[in-house]
Amino acid sequence: MNVSNCRGCGKLHMQAVDTMCADCLKSHIADARAVRAFIQANPGANVMDLVKQTGFSLKKVNELINR
Structure with missing residues (x-):
């Protein structure tokens, strides 16, 4: 390690x-x-909807989605 x-x-x-x-x-x-729960509950939402509703930054959302 x-x-x-x-x-x-x-x-x-x-x-x-x-x-x-x-x-x-x-x-x-x-x-x-x-983020996963929001996407499952709102399948038609876009990234900006996700940012507004969760309070995460756009950078954080992109990191979480791409990881």
């Missing part, structure tokens, strides 16, 4: 598989679930 900076918060952590610390990974998973 390597020591690296978390790509979410920047703190040092032991990198096993992901490049995020455990706290940021939990937050990322919760955000991804919120």
Whole structure:
């Protein structure tokens, strides 16, 4: 295992598989679930609808969708 900076918060952590610390990974998973739930509930929505309704930035939404 390597020591690296978390790509979410920047703190040092032991990198096993992901490049995020455990706290940021939990937050990322919760955000991804919120985006998925919105998409399932609103199949005709576009990205800007998603941004407005969830409160996530456009950059964050694109990251969650593309990951």
